[in-house]
Amino acid sequence: MYSxxxxxxxxxxxxxxxxxxxxxxxxxxxxxxxxxSMKLRLNNPSALIDLKALxxxxxxxxxxNEVVVGAMTRHAQVAGSIEVQNAxxxxxxLAGSIADRMVRNMGTLGGSLANSDPSADYPAATLALNxxxxxxxxSIAADDFFKGLFQTALNDSEIITQVRxxxxxxxxxxxxxxxxxxxxxxxxxxxxxxxxVRVAVTGAASCVFRHAEMESALIKDMSINSIADIKTPTxxxxxxxxxxxxxxxxxxxxMAIKAVEKINQL
Amino acid sequence: xxxVSININxxxxxxxxxxxxLLVNFxxxxxxLTGTHIGCDTAQCGACTVHLNGKAIKSCNVLALxxxxxxxxxxxxxxxxxxxxxxxxxxFNEEHALQCGYCTPGMxxxxxxxxxxxxNPSEDLIRExxxxxxxxxxGYHNIVKAIKSTAVKMYSAK
Numbered sequence: 001m002y003s004x005x006x007x008x009x010x011x012x013x014x015x016x017x018x019x020x021x022x023x024x025x026x027x028x029x030x031x032x033x034x035x036x037s038m039k040l041r042l043n044n045p046s047a048l049i050d051l052k053a054l055x056x057x058x059x060x061x062x063x064x065n066e067v068v069v070g071a072m073t074r075h076a077q078v079a080g081s082i083e084v085q086n087a088x089x090x091x092x093x094l095a096g097s098i099a100d101r102m103v104r105n106m107g108t109l110g111g112s113l114a115n116s117d118p119s120a121d122y123p124a125a126t127l128a129l130n131x132x133x134x135x136x137x138x139s140i141a142a143d144d145f146f147k148g149l150f151q152t153a154l155n156d157s158e159i160i161t162q163v164r165x166x167x168x169x170x171x172x173x174x175x176x177x178x179x180x181x182x183x184x185x186x187x188x189x190x191x192x193x194x195x196x197v198r199v200a201v202t203g204a205a206s207c208v209f210r211h212a213e214m215e216s217a218l219i220k221d222m223s224i225n226s227i228a229d230i231k232t233p234t235x236x237x238x239x240x241x242x243x244x245x246x247x248x249x250x251x252x253x254x255m256a257i258k259a260v261e262k263i264n265q266l
Numbered sequence: 267x268x269x270v271s272i273n274i275n276x277x278x279x280x281x282x283x284x285x286x287x288l289l290v291n292f293x294x295x296x297x298x299l300t301g302t303h304i305g306c307d308t309a310q311c312g313a314c315t316v317h318l319n320g321k322a323i324k325s326c327n328v329l330a331l332x333x334x335x336x337x338x339x340x341x342x343x344x345x346x347x348x349x350x351x352x353x354x355x356x357x358f359n360e361e362h363a364l365q366c367g368y369c370t371p372g373m374x375x376x377x378x379x380x381x382x383x384x385x386n387p388s389e390d391l392i393r394e395x396x397x398x399x400x401x402x403x404x405g406y407h408n409i410v411k412a413i414k415s416t417a418v419k420m421y422s423a424k
Contacts, residue, residue, distance in 0.1 A: 001288075002286070003284065003285065003286055004285055004286060005285060006268065006285040006331050008331075008334075028329075028332070031327065031328065031329065031332065032327055035288075035327050035329065036308060036309060038286075039307070039308075048285075048329075050331070050332065052332065076321070099309075100312075100397065100398030101322060101379065101395060101398055102323050102376070103309060103324065103327070103398075105318075105321040105322060105323050106323055106324075106327070106328060179397075180400070181310055
C-alpha cells in the first residue's frame with residue numbers, strides 16, 4: 001500500500017469540504033473493497049476521509065412504501081434486521097449473503113454502491129427495487145446511477161447519505177458465489193411490483209444491468225418456463241479465470257430460474 | 267506518522283504509526299501480540315480475525331486508524347484468570363481441531379463470535395458460518411465438532 005494522509009471527518013459538510021479540496025482523496029466507509037485494492041496498489045488515493053464518525057448516516061427506517069437504509073449502515077445490520085426481513089425478504093437475504101460475517105461487520109451500503117464493483121451484491125437489489133440514492137446534493141434514481149465498471153453518476157465531492165428501496169410485492173436474490181470471496185460470479189435479483197417486474201443482474205458484465213427480455217417475460221407469467229429458454233448474449237459478458245462468457249450467460253438463466261422458484265414459494 | 271489509541275485486551279496502546287498501518291500489523295508489530303496471524307492478506311482466509319468493539323473482523327483489511335478509540339480483543343485475551351485455556355481452546359485441543367495450528371487463532375475468534383450470534387447452532391449453520399475461515403490442513407470436521415461441543419458446554423447451562 002502506498003502512503004496517504006488520513007482524515008477523520010467530523011460531519012457531512014466537513015467530509016464534503018475535505019473531498020472537494022483534494023481531487024485524489026477518497027472516502028473511507030467500511031473499506032472492505034477499497035483497502036484490498038490499495039494493498040494491491042490498484043488504488044492510490046492521496047488521502048482517506050473516514051466517515052466512521054457520521055453516525056447519522058447509519059440506521060434503518062421502514063415506511064409503508066420504502067425501506068430506507070443509511071449509507072454507513074453495515075451489512076450485518078441489514079442482515080440482522082427483522083423489519084427488513086418482513087418488508088423485503090430478498091434484500092435481507094442479499095445482505096446476509098455478502099462476503100462473510102467479518103466483512104459484513106465492516107462493509108457498508110454506501111461504500112458498496114459508490115464502488116460499483118461488477119460483482120458486488122447490493123447494486124442488484126438497488127437496481128431491481130427501483131431505489132433512489134440520496135446524496136448530500138440530490139436524489140439519483142438507480143436506473144441513472146450505475147454507469148459502468150467502477151463508474152457511477154456521483155460527482156467528485158458527492159457523498160451518498162441513504163438509499164430508499166421500494167417495497168415490492170415479492171422479491172428474491174440468488175447468486176452463484178465464488179467459494180472464497182463469496183462475490184457473485186453471477187447474481188440475479190427479481191422484484192415483483194405487480195404492475196412491473198424488474199430483473200437486475202450483477203457479476204455477469206462490467207456493471208449491474210436490467211434484463212429487459214426476462215422482465216417482459218415474467219410480467220406476463222412469473223414461471224420458470226417463461227424464462228428457461230432465454231439466452232443472454234455473451235458479447236458484453238465478463239470472462240475471467242473463474243467463468244467465461246458462455247458460462248456466465250448460462251448462470252444468468254440458472255440464477256433467474258432459482259430466483260423465480262424462490263418467489264413462487266413466498 | 268500519527269498517534270493512535272487502541273485498547274487491546276484491556277490495555278491502552280498509544281504508539282505513533284504510519285497512516286497506512288493495518289490493524290493486524292499494529293497488533294503484531296506494535297503490540298507484539300503475535301497470536302493473530304496473517305494468512306492470505308486479502309480478507310479471505312480469516313487467520314487475522316479479532317474482535318473490534320465486540321464484533322469479529324478481519325484485521326488485515328482494516329486500518330489501525332479505523333480502530334482509533336476502540337476496543338480490540340485478540341486470541342491472547344482468552345486466557346482465563348486461573349491461567350487455564352478458554353473452553354473453546356480446550357475443545358479444539360480435545361477434538362483435535364488443529365494440525366499445523368496456523369488458522370486456529372482466527373478460527374477460535376470467529377467461532378466465539380458465531381456462538382454469540384447463534385448459541386445453539388446446527389452443524390450446517392456452523393459449516394456455513396465458518397466458511398469465512400480457511401484451514402489448509404482441511405481439518406474442518408473436527409473444527410465443527412469443537413465448536414458444537416463448546417456451544418453445548420458454554421450455553422446449555424443458561
